Amino acid sequence: MSIAGNLKLHSDPHIALEMISILHQMHPMAECTLDFDSAWELLLGGIIGAQCTDERVNMILPLFRERFPTIEDCSTADIGEIESVIKSCGIYRNKAKAIKESATMIINEFDGRVPDNEENLLKLPGVGRKIANLVMSDYYGQPAIVVDTHCGRISRLLGLTGNENPVKIEKDLQLLLPREEWISWGHLMVAHGRSICQARCRKCGICRLKKICSYGSQIKLERKDKEDSNDQECY
Ligand code: SF4
Incomplete structure (x- = not known):
């Protein structure tokens, strides 16, 4: 079973908006990481x-x-x-x-x-x-969500989707995220996945999403001692 298999799913777009706001604060420079001219x-x-x-x-x-x-x-x-x-x-x-x-x-x-x-x-x-x-x-600036491995994995941990299939993940995210944030969501997921929510090292202890993240909030309940000390251990 995937790590997100038993996580609570969020259905309230306001939660997703709050997540976006926090992610923008955490990763203000998030953008496409490919260098292209055309x-x-x-x-x-x-x-x-x-x-x-x-x-x-x-x-x-x-x-x-x-x-x-x-x-x-x-x-x-x-x-x-x-x-x-x-x-x-x-x-x-x-x-x-x-x-x-x-x-x-x-x-x-x-x-x-x-x-x-x-x-x-x-x-x-x-x-x-x-x-x-x-x-x-x-390139064309049209609203679209790029679902790569970072996006799929972190969106599941956050509780915004319970799916593994990228097409289904995209549809779940489209229902929760405002269209004007579809482009930035992919960039934010990459930035967050590289720095804080790494595949092999989720730094929930220092992640500002932990209170509303399905995975992070669950960890807080189970490992309150580490959360209280703002421990940076990967778990
Ligand atoms: S709280 Fe943990 S699982 Fe949730 S987004 Fe942050 S690092 Fe990832």
Whole structure:
């Protein structure tokens, strides 16, 4: 059973609003952690980023830009050349295939422009809801929630969803979060997941969400001694 399996689920949007407010205070600089200059580069970053850190993606993107300056360059490239540029990011053969096929589809079917709607983004090889939402939100500025592993895990701990499936998580969050916060929610989850609510080290003792977080408030009851001392132990 998942760690969030027995946690209380919040259904009150006011709780979610309070969480957002606290998260903004805790992570005022939270933003997209990929370095991109265009919708195409953000799309590339999403594809390359599967099972790979943003830091590595940010190292690869400039190399990619230098070797394949345009989407057309990428669509006509030898797939082995694409593989050689992205090799350090893991599962590179699948990613190279998706990149080349997506570039070709963008040239042939979308006039060389990365689609600005989810329906067409999802037609691109290697593009699922997470990447489509990434492009929609962080490039086109459209309200969309990027559900990555940080977002899914922390949203469950907070009690905003009981689901493991990213599509279901997205729907649960859409019901609780105001549309104007959909973009920032993904950024806040990444920032919080890297600094405080880490997968292997939840620092509930110093987390300002602990009183309203389903997981954190439960820990407080069970381990009051540590909470009272503001202990920073991971638990
Ligand atoms: S209280 Fe703990 S589980 Fe909840 S968000 Fe904070 S660190 Fe994560």
